[in-house]
Amino acid sequence: xxxxxxxxxxxxxxxxxxxxxxxxxxxxxxxxxxxxxxxxxxxxxxxxxxxxxxxxxxxxxxxxxxxxxxxxxxxxxxxxxxxxxxxxxxxxxxxxxxxxxxxxxxxxxxxxxxxxxxxxxxxxxxxxxxxxxxxxxxxxxxxxxxxxxxxxxxxxxxxxxxxxxxxxxxxxxxxxxxxxxxxxxxxxxxxxxxxxxxxxxxxxxxxxxxxxxxxxxx
Amino acid sequence: xxxxxxxxxxxxxxxxxxxxxxxxxxxxxxxxxxxxxxxxxxxxxxxxxxxxxxxxxxxxxxxxxxxxxxxxxxxxxxxxxxxxxxxxxxxxxxxxxxxxxxxxxxxxxxxxxxxxxxxxxxxxxxxxxxxxxxxxxxxxxxxxxxxxxxxxxxxxxxxxxxxxxxxxxxxxxxxxxxxxxxxxxxxxxxxxxxxxxxxxxxxxxxxxxxxxxxxxxx
Numbered sequence: 001x002x003x004x005x006x007x008x009x010x011x012x013x014x015x016x017x018x019x020x021x022x023x024x025x026x027x028x029x030x031x032x033x034x035x036x037x038x039x040x041x042x043x044x045x046x047x048x049x050x051x052x053x054x055x056x057x058x059x060x061x062x063x064x065x066x067x068x069x070x071x072x073x074x075x076x077x078x079x080x081x082x083x084x085x086x087x088x089x090x091x092x093x094x095x096x097x098x099x100x101x102x103x104x105x106x107x108x109x110x111x112x113x114x115x116x117x118x119x120x121x122x123x124x125x126x127x128x129x130x131x132x133x134x135x136x137x138x139x140x141x142x143x144x145x146x147x148x149x150x151x152x153x154x155x156x157x158x159x160x161x162x163x164x165x166x167x168x169x170x171x172x173x174x175x176x177x178x179x180x181x182x183x184x185x186x187x188x189x190x191x192x193x194x195x196x197x198x199x200x201x202x203x204x205x206x207x208x209x210x211x212x213x214x215x216x217x218x
Numbered sequence: 219x220x221x222x223x224x225x226x227x228x229x230x231x232x233x234x235x236x237x238x239x240x241x242x243x244x245x246x247x248x249x250x251x252x253x254x255x256x257x258x259x260x261x262x263x264x265x266x267x268x269x270x271x272x273x274x275x276x277x278x279x280x281x282x283x284x285x286x287x288x289x290x291x292x293x294x295x296x297x298x299x300x301x302x303x304x305x306x307x308x309x310x311x312x313x314x315x316x317x318x319x320x321x322x323x324x325x326x327x328x329x330x331x332x333x334x335x336x337x338x339x340x341x342x343x344x345x346x347x348x349x350x351x352x353x354x355x356x357x358x359x360x361x362x363x364x365x366x367x368x369x370x371x372x373x374x375x376x377x378x379x380x381x382x383x384x385x386x387x388x389x390x391x392x393x394x395x396x397x398x399x400x401x402x403x404x405x406x407x408x409x410x411x412x413x414x415x416x417x418x419x420x421x422x423x424x425x426x427x428x429x430x431x432x433x434x435x436x
Contacts (some may be wrong), residue, residue: 013408013426175409178406184233187232188394188397191231198422200417200424204414208231
């Protein structure tokens with residue numbers, strides 16, 4: 001059965017998935033690239049960027065799961081573009097003509113627009129919908145494959161809080177951001193619904209995996 | 219040179235070192251004993267409780283450092299007793315006639331009282347002082363040995379924020395408490411002043427060690 005998964009979701013020690021003051025030049029605000037440096041060092045990232053090399057240890061093993069077995073992604077408006085992208089009719093996301101999704105992508109926004117077909121199999125659809133409604137559409141489009149919840153932080157939180165996520169992979173980076181958007185808010189007692197594992201690596205990060213306990217996953 | 223250290227300081231995934239609604243029966247509030255179960259399983263804890271057995275792996279190795287090389291402890295009023303202990307002239311702490319400190323203990327309180335000498339080398343002193351003033355007294359009393367900052371959360375935070383801590387050991391437990399007192403508040407960019415390491419263990423917890431970078435420790 002198709003699953004709903006979150007992968008490679010980086011947070012600081014104090015739980016922030018993004019910093020404060022996001023702009024077009026700084027999509028993660030004052031966090032800069034520090035939340036994702038662990039990933040840039042992996043072969044997963046090198047290959048996605050068309051390069052050779054990269055580490056092939058535990059960080060890579062966790063990271064590659066981000067790309068395997070997905071038929072659709074759901075993301076928030078804040079991931080698709082900088083604040084105000086809805087006012088720019090030509091905005092087609094951060095990722096150039098051939099985005100790395102290669103599947104239907106459902107963008108949650110209160111100001112939906114017509115779908116955009118990109119190269120390489122990615123089509124952006126825009127939905128003003130609840131998490132459950134959006135997931136229903138994404139599961140239909142995924143054709144039996146899994147659905148990735150791609151972020152940002154509030155979208156991940158909303159889907160987890162609604163009981164819609166089967167597997168959540170957080171990557172805790174050894175920095176203290178102090179401010180931004182915290183992934184834990186509103187998720188008290190999350191450990192009762194999930195089996196939790198922690199794996200620290202020589203890369204200096206700790207991978208936290210949450211696997212839904214319920215027999216009836218969703 | 220004597221160091222200032224924090225050890226075995228347990229926090230939830232979302233950073234709470236204690237839960238909400240602390241009482242005499244529930245010193246960690248709604249967290250119950252869940253923050254410390256990892257420690258109860260170690261030989262360190264068994265020996266301190268006068269029992270045999272206990273695990274001897276990584277969790278034990280981290281835990282025993284709590285007891286080695288200290289000549290004094292500093293703790294907050296909230297660790298010494300339940301809310302209102304200052305109104306009970308007979309209150310002598312949670313720990314019975316022979317407390318596990320075996321050294322001078324400096325209790326920070328705005329309502330100091332006369333020192334209390336206990337069995338086994340523990341003497342409780344009561345100070346209305348800043349972190350730096352309290353530390354000066356504790357270092358003097360420690361006779362060249364290290365000083366432990368024993369908590370609670372706000373005391374640890376205050377000493378770390380004041381740049382007075384050389385080594386901080388946090389233990390992240392796989393629960394999401396949602397509310398309580400958070401250790402991270404006010405510590406933005408802590409990673410700039412410390413080398414940070416993360417070590418997850420088969421016990422299911424992640425040990426985070428912060429070692430002060432500055433050549434001139436304190």
